[in-house]
Each structure stands twice: as C-alpha cells, then as structure tokens.
Amino acid sequence: MLNYIFQTSNKLLLGLCVISLTALVLITVIDVLGRYLLSLPLPGTTEITEIILGALIYIGLPYITRLEEHVTVSLFTNYFSNSIIKIQKIVINFIVSVILFIIARQLYMHGLDLNIYNEITTFLQIPKAPIAYMMATLSMIASIIALCNSYKYLFNEKKIIINEVKQ
Numbered sequence: 001m002l003n004y005i006f007q008t009s010n011k012l013l014l015g016l017c018v019i020s021l022t023a024l025v026l027i028t029v030i031d032v033l034g035r036y037l038l039s040l041p042l043p044g045t046t047e048i049t050e051i052i053l054g055a056l057i058y059i060g061l062p063y064i065t066r067l068e069e070h071v072t073v074s075l076f077t078n079y080f081s082n083s084i085i086k087i088q089k090i091v092i093n094f095i096v097s098v099i100l101f102i103i104a105r106q107l108y109m110h111g112l113d114l115n116i117y118n119e120i121t122t123f124l125q126i127p128k129a130p131i132a133y134m135m136a137t138l139s140m141i142a143s144i145i146a147l148c149n150s151y152k153y154l155f156n157e158k159k160i161i162i163n164e165v166k167q
Contacts, residue, residue: 006066009062010063020056058134061138062138065142065145089150089153090150093153097146097147100140104140110132
C-alpha cells in the first residue's frame with residue numbers, strides 16, 4: 001500500500017513538473033513572439049517565470065530525493081566495499097534529511113513573515129506567502145523521503161548498486 005502511494009505521488013509530481021515546464025515554455029514563446037513581432041510583450045512575464053521556475057524546482061525535489069538522483073561526485077566509492085557504501089548511504093541520506101528539514105523550516109518562517117507583511121509581487125500582485133508555504137511543504141516531504149531512504153538502507157529494504165553508470 002505504501003509503495004502504491006509513493007508510485008502514485010511520483011507520477012503526480014512528475015506530471016506537475018511537465019505541466020510547469022510546458023507553461024514556462026509557452027509563456028516564454030508568447031512573450032518573445034509578442035515582443036518582437038507585435039511590439040507587445042506579455043505583461044508580468046518575469047514574475048510568472050520566477051514563480052513557475054521556483055515551483056518547478058521544489059516540485060521536482062521529492063521526486064529526485066526518492067530516486068536519489070541528486071548530482072553526486074564519486075571519487076572513491078568504486079573502491080569501497082558494500083558495507084562501507086551502505087553506511088555512506090545511510091549517513092548521507094540522514095544528513096540530506098536534516099538539511100532539507102532546516103530549509104523547510106526556514107521557508108515556512110519566511111512564509112509567515114511574507115504573510116504578516118502581506119507581500120505581493122509588484123506587477124501581478126500575486127501573494128508571496130502561499131508560494132513560500134508550498135516550497136516549505138515540498139522540502140519537508142523531500143526531507144521525510146530522505147529519512148525513509150536512510151531507514152531502508154539501514155534495514156536492507158533498498159539494494160545497494162556498486163559502480164552505477166547512468167547514461
């Protein structure tokens with residue numbers, strides 16, 4: 001059941017990423033065409049682009065964390081034994097979980113400040129607090145997922161693959 005929930009949420013997150021990226025591309029194309037062909041740029045493009053780009057990054061964070069597809073540099077892991085790699089993955093996932101928790105907390109606190117001061121974007125007057133709350137929530141979800149990854153390695157529920165070559 002839990003596996004089904006993770007798979008469904010992964011598909012949902014991936015779908016939201018695709019929708020966000022598609023919207024970003026369409027907005028950019030419409031703005032460029034309007035700007036250069038009609039001398040009429042799309043109003044608020046910069047604000048919309050910033051919001052969508054921020055959302056895109058944080059929507060993808062839980063997905064990337066679950067699959068452990070973060071950017072990594074592995075200089076020495078080829079020389080480590082399975083037990084050392086297992087310990088490394090447990091520790092790294094735990095550290096990532098703590099860091100993401102701190103980021104989520106800070107984003108939530110920033111969202112409270114934005115809400116208190118009724119911060120809005122300049123041109124379109126979109127409230128900023130809900131965006132910060134969304135980012136905080138997605139960071140917290142990614143933090144929990146990283147902690148679950150650490151747990152799975154600790155209790156051998158997740159396999160360790162040596163010499164992964166991703167293309």
